[in-house]
Amino acid sequence: MSTTSKRLRTLTAMGAVGTTVLVLAGCGARAGDETAGSRTSAAPSCVDTSGDTIKLGFLNSLTGGMAISEKTVSNVLHMGADEINAAGGILGKKIAYVQEDGATDWPTFAEKTEKLLTQDCVAAIFGGWTSSSRKAVKPVVEKHNGLFFYPVQYEGLESSPNIYYTGATTNQQIIPAMDFLASRGVKKLFLAGSDYVFPRTANAIIKLYAAKLGIEIVGEEYVPLDKDDWTSQVAKIVAAKPDFIFNTINGSSNVGFIKAYYDAGLTAGTTPIISVSIAEEEAPAMGHEVTGHYASWNYFQSLKTDTNPKFIESWKAYPNSSGVTSDPMEAAYISLYLYKALVEAAGSFDVDAVNAAAKKNTITFDAPEGKVTLDGDNHHISKPGHIGQINSNNQFDIAWASDKFIEPDPYLESYDWFPADIRKQLVDAAG
């Protein structure tokens, strides 16, 4: 899976022509009636909890450019649902899921969310990948007081009462990566990224932290998401003579970057790259050129935890399996179990009851990456920081680990080098 956030694929947007279907008004009227009172648990909800099943919605791009990454998330959600059902379901109710296709089109994500909440009457929605898709879903789940579980690392600076974030925020992926670089004695860093909100925000944070760590930024390059050819930019990297590259490129453009880097004669031995979007799923498409470089994630398939072997085995045995597990997949898997834990703690599928249960800060899950704890205030989870080095089997050897689980801090409020005015500026810019 390529990673994160906002993907302004203008060309594939063309491909979405005709896929957008207007949501039916039928149940919408009912949901509209209740907007005023929806913040109270007494508000009428169309979620049907009388039977022995509970409806959940899965919303992933199965067509269009982002299907490259989101198909796997959809499959792993199906696997998790089957697993939970085999173990008795949630509060004794089996999961009946409704799969919807976001079609790599952000308005479609909003419309499908509306449909899932008001017409299918699902108790919660799982999915999304790009920040654009999340930002399209956000106002809709907030309007209908629904629940959305988002499984991908992202640029942070967000917290919605109706969204749970099970991927890393910046202080759980970007900052650990910088700590790793500092521990390696890196002095000159070059920033390479795709041109959209995640790399721009990440690099703004990296530059502030680098100043604090005494690391010099010797260059910064952005290329549009849909461009693979990095040759011209790599020529600039060669000229800048950095000793490490911080890579926030997303998607297929990463393949072009790694190839151009190798072809320019730069190697992992002399000038390694640390990436935040290359995982077990992406590495094979890059061939041997990517071997020896690093990636920062919370989960790696090679992690030795009690629960990881079972997760890997279940996935390998699952039909449609890609055979390898990766961080965004694991975060999607966590999201289902986190929801189960929340509902069981609340004793109810009601959204306000679920949020109240979260507030107690006692919800945990023995995830493949380790025991994660939900922060009921910002709706993110604690995570271990890991740096992996890519070996010749496209698996990651753990090169560095944070000494404890990192508490989520989406607004970086506990970091003194992150000034309030820049925080405000970035939050405003991210919309």
Add this chain to the structure above:
Amino acid sequence: MDALIAPLLNGSAQGALLLLAALGLSLTFGQMGVINMAHGEFLMIGAFTAYLVQQVIASSDLSIPVALPVALVVAGLFGLLLEVTVIQWMYRRPLDTLLVTVGVSLILRQAALQIFPSQGVPVEKPGWLDGQLNILGYEWPLRQLFSILLAAVCVAALAAWLKYTSFGRRIRATVHNRDLAETSGISTRTVDRLTFFAGSGLAGVAGVAASLIGGTNSQMGVQYIIAAFLVVAAGGIGQLKGTIIAAWAVGVTLSYFAYWTTGSLAQVLAFILVIVFLQLRPQGLVTVRTRSLV
């Protein structure tokens, strides 16, 4: 020195790839008035062909040279299939072909997504393309030279074919004046199919080169199609010479802008230049002199 030399060399390589992608578009639009939005997917087919050939021939030193002609034929056959099943019913209706081929493009991309691993597949570069060539102090990656040589060979072959063979003469006659060509006994149907085959095949060859530069996945064709259309428009439709100059100019301009500004800004600036150029010279660089009344 790098600031002057590197963009010139890399831009020429980028232009070479653009040229291979644009040639087929130029031919089919010039001759048949077909706007083929699925052209980028023929490039994708070429890249996946390279991957499949590597599954059979393990040595990448050998498999890439083998993949080039195979990709030409495979992508050409897909082009032929598209022509026979869809395009032939809508010649001279550019807008209709545009809409229909956008649909075909989506179908081909989704098919690739279903058939191959969704993240894409690795295509190994031949060992003889490892390394750099020192040109005035700049270490130029060898694979860039490969793109240029490949384009040069393809263009020379295409030019010779158009100029010296009877098929080539028939193609040129059809481009100049379809009605007159038909009355002279040329089967323009056969000529059209052959042109479509050749144009799609060249995109397939470009796909093999592209698989050594970027990712080989279902979405890879998208990034080339718009730039290729700009090259066709700027070069003058249906004109080999104009297409060559335009492809090189767009490639080098993009590369200089990318080196001096950023990758994103480079796209914007280069496209603005093309638009300004087309305002000043809407017919493109090179035009056909024709006695045709239309």
